[in-house]
Amino acid sequence: MAFNILVVDDSAVMRAMIIKTLRLSGVPVGDVFQAANGEEGLQVLRDRWVDLVLLDINMPVMTGEEMIRHMRASAETSAIPVIVVSTESSDTRVSAIRKMGAEFVHKPFPPELLRETIHRITGTSHDQQSGDSALQGSSLDF
Amino acid sequence: MISNLETPLYKAAASTFEDLAMMFPSRELDELQQVAPTETGVCVRFAGPFAGRLEVHLTTALLPTLAANMLGDDEATDESVARDALGELANVICGNVLPAIAGSKEVFHLSAPAHLVPGAVDPSGLPLAARAQLGLDEGRAEIRLFVAGEPG
Numbered sequence: 014m015a016f017n018i019l020v021v022d023d024s025a026v027m028r029a030m031i032i033k034t035l036r037l038s039g040v041p042v043g044d045v046f047q048a049a050n051g052e053e054g055l056q057v058l059r060d061r062w063v064d065l066v067l068l069d070i071n072m073p074v075m076t077g078e079e080m081i082r083h084m085r086a087s088a089e090t091s092a093i094p095v096i097v098v099s100t101e102s103s104d105t106r107v108s109a110i111r112k113m114g115a116e117f118v119h120k121p122f123p124p125e126l127l128r129e130t131i132h133r134i135t136g137t138s139h140d141q142q143s144g145d146s147a148l149q150g151s152s153l154d155f
Numbered sequence: 156m157i158s159n160l161e162t163p164l165y166k167a168a169a170s171t172f173e174d175l176a177m178m179f180p181s182r183e184l185d186e187l188q189q190v191a192p193t194e195t196g197v198c199v200r201f202a203g204p205f206a207g208r209l210e211v212h213l214t215t216a217l218l219p220t221l222a223a224n225m226l227g228d229d230e231a232t233d234e235s236v237a238r239d240a241l242g243e244l245a246n247v248i249c250g251n252v253l254p255a256i257a258g259s260k261e262v263f264h265l266s267a268p269a270h271l272v273p274g275a276v277d278p279s280g281l282p283l284a285a286r287a288q289l290g291l292d293e294g295r296a297e298i299r300l301f302v303a304g305e306p307g
Contacts, residue, residue: 023267026240029226071246071265100250103262120247121174 015043016135017061021054021068021080022098027120031067031098031127038128051075055083058090065135070099070110081113094134098122160256160285160300167252168211168287168298175244177224178217180289180296188290193297196271197242199249203263207281207302209252210271211245214294242268248298277301 018035022028028047035042046061048054052075054068066084070077077097084090095115101107107117116134118127131137165182172178181188193212200208213221221244222237245268253263281301289296 024239024243024246026222026225026236026243033227071267073267100247100265102250102254102259104259106262120250121171 014137015041016064016131017043017046019046019048019054019057019061019063019066019068021048021051021066021072021077023049023069023072025049027069027098034122034124034127035067038124038131040128040131051077051080051083054080055090058084058093063093065131066093066095067098068095070097070101070106078110078113081110081115085113096127096130096134098127161287163255164252164285164298164300165287165289167255168248168289168296171244171248171251172289172291172296175225175247176221176240178221178291180291182289184288184290184295187293188295191294193295194273195238195241196273197238197245197268198271198277199242199245199268200266201249201253201263203253204257204261205302205304207284207300208277208279209245209249210299210301211241211248212271212297212299213241214291214296217291217294217296220292238270242270252300 020028020031022031032045035045044061046057046063048057050072051068054066057063068077068080077099081095084093084095096118097110097115098118098120100120102119110117116130118130169180172180191214193214195215195218196210196212198208198210218237218241222240225240225243246265249265254261281303283299284302285300287298289298
């Protein structure tokens with residue numbers, strides 16, 4: 014199974030880095046959609062089938078926290094796994110994010126951490142994936 | 156300036172350059188690096204237990220390398236992409252240095268990175284709290300932390 018993934022971050026560079034990391038991570042990736050803030054992200058969720066959302070917290074127009082709240086309040090999107098990818102280091106705020114059912118990955122992050130987090134949150138295992146060897150020898154940290 | 160803020164500022168900046176841009180800074184600058192201009196600057200403002208802003212100034216000639224390394228793409232030399240890359244780098248430095256100063260329980264809100272106009276004076280007049288310099292290839296980066304009041 015390949016995951017359709019939505020990446021929400023106001024930095025085009027960071028979106029590109031996350032997508033590159035996803036492709037390095039060995040996780041089977043289907044369609045990748047991008048949005049620059051939570052409002053655009055919700056629009057993508059209305060228009061497309063998405064299996065996993067990776068999003069930043071500090072964004073203009075609508076923050077990542079607000080987007081998660083909207084997702085959890087809607088029957089169509091409440092069960093979609095969410096991974097927050099952020100520089101946020103406050104235990105208080107990270108704890109609040111986890112209480113909303115999201116996983117958290119701190120920037121900068123190694124591809125292995127993103128892969129493990131995706132496996133954990135989607136309930137898939139490394140054995141189910143093809144292309145795990147893509148990570149071997151990789152020392153990239155994002 | 157507050158001398159005990161310089162070490163966490165340097166550490167946050169150095170590890171971010173290493174992890175995000177695969178550029179390995181030196182704390183001691185050689186003669187070339189010392190005189191290298193830092194014409195390109197970005198700023199991230201923050202608010203929380205204390206407010207302020209963090210600026211990253213970089214030798215412009217290093218921008219293409221920075222962007223290419225961050226994106227893993229040798230063709231990533233477009234100037235707007237490179238400036239966006241520097242802004243994201245500043246955002247990560249700021250996000251990592253604030254908890255190192257204030258503790259991990261405190262909550263800060265960071266603004267989107269903004270590019271600095273060379274020679275422009277910030278109207279807020281915040282005092283410089285700490286400054287760190289990093290030698291990078293044939294240029295340098297200078298990180299400035301401005302804080303209102305007494306942090307930590």
